[in-house]
């Protein structure tokens with residue numbers, strides 16, 4: 001909402017509770033979500049879903065597992081011509097479906113796009129330079145959304161690979177957890193570099209098997225986001241992995257850790273599709289308590305030597 005408000009003067013942030021909207025309106029801040037960061041003067045706030053009826057673009061900025069419920073809750077309030085954009089990074093855990101498919105099922109007739117790539121909310125809200133990607137099946141739509149939402153410090157690159165872009169965002173979270181485990185267990189920087197590059201190969205295989213373009217993962221929503229979340233302690237997925245690597249136990253401290261959901265979904269879907277995803281499977285097994293870190297490492301290191 002902050003990035004959109006800097007690009008366009010007519011943006012409303014829809015909260016679920018009126019007290020949050022009122023606090024943002026009164027103080028020009030959202031201390032719980034973005035402490036110490038002033039929000040743009042032109043941004044409007046509401047807790048009334050009726051505001052959705054006039055929106056040309058509706059951004060879904062909530063956890064992946066909430067998308068279906070939110071689409072059901074807000075769908076009737078959204079205008080028939082609105083384009084829906086998911087900003088989340090994940091897959092539906094119960095079904096393994098992409099979020100654009102979940103939204104397409106729940107909001108038939110709407111055009112559905114995805115915004116993903118390297119960008120921490122706090123960096124974007126502070127106005128630090130950020131480049132991300134917006135994907136729609138129609139390039140003209142992706143370009144239009146990129147033009148509408150890009151601003152002086154927020155740059156969107158259009159793409160038509162909705163599958164690759166959203167899987168890049170979902171799977172990099174799993175690899176960020178893996179890099180956190182490596183950091184927490186003190187396995188060294190070389191191991192992290194190996195995980196990033198071999199993880200990228202896993203991502204590419206998965207994207208291609210799901211009907212996307214394997215090369216998309218070399219872009220912003222893939223390598224770009226993986227480098228960010230595998231190296232910055234701002235990342236909740238990385239911090240979750242560090243705790244796992246140190247204590248051997250999963251504890252997210254109540255924070256959203258999208259990779260913990262994505263690991264089990266991707267592991268399951270990969271096995272159904274017959275794709276080899278050893279790192280993702282190891283992360284899922286460590287989170288579930290089926291393997292400890294040293295057993296997972298031994299399993300990864302003793303795999304048959306294959307050609308890169």
Ligand SMILES: NC(=O)c1ccc[n+]([C@@H]2O[C@H](COP(=O)([O-])OP(=O)(O)OC[C@H]3O[C@@H](n4cnc5c(N)ncnc54)[C@H](O)[C@@H]3O)[C@@H](O)[C@H]2O)c1
Pocket residue numbers: 016061062063064066067069070087088089090119120121122256258
């Ligand atoms: N925080 C970041 O830096 C960042 C950056 C890029 C993408 N994302 C992605 O955005 C998604 C959300 O992450 P976040 O950091 O905002 O999480 P968060 O937990 O900080 O905030 C989630 C928000 O969603 C709201 N929400 C929860 N259930 C809802 C529902 N059913 N209907 C409407 N609203 C609901 C909550 O009230 C909360 O305001 C995730 O998929 C994440 O990967 C986050």
Ligand SMILES: O=P(O)(O)OC[C@H](O)CO
Pocket residue numbers: 089117118119120121176225228229234235236237238256258
């Ligand atoms: O805090 P994380 O790990 O959810 O990462 C946030 C964003 O996905 C970074 O691009």
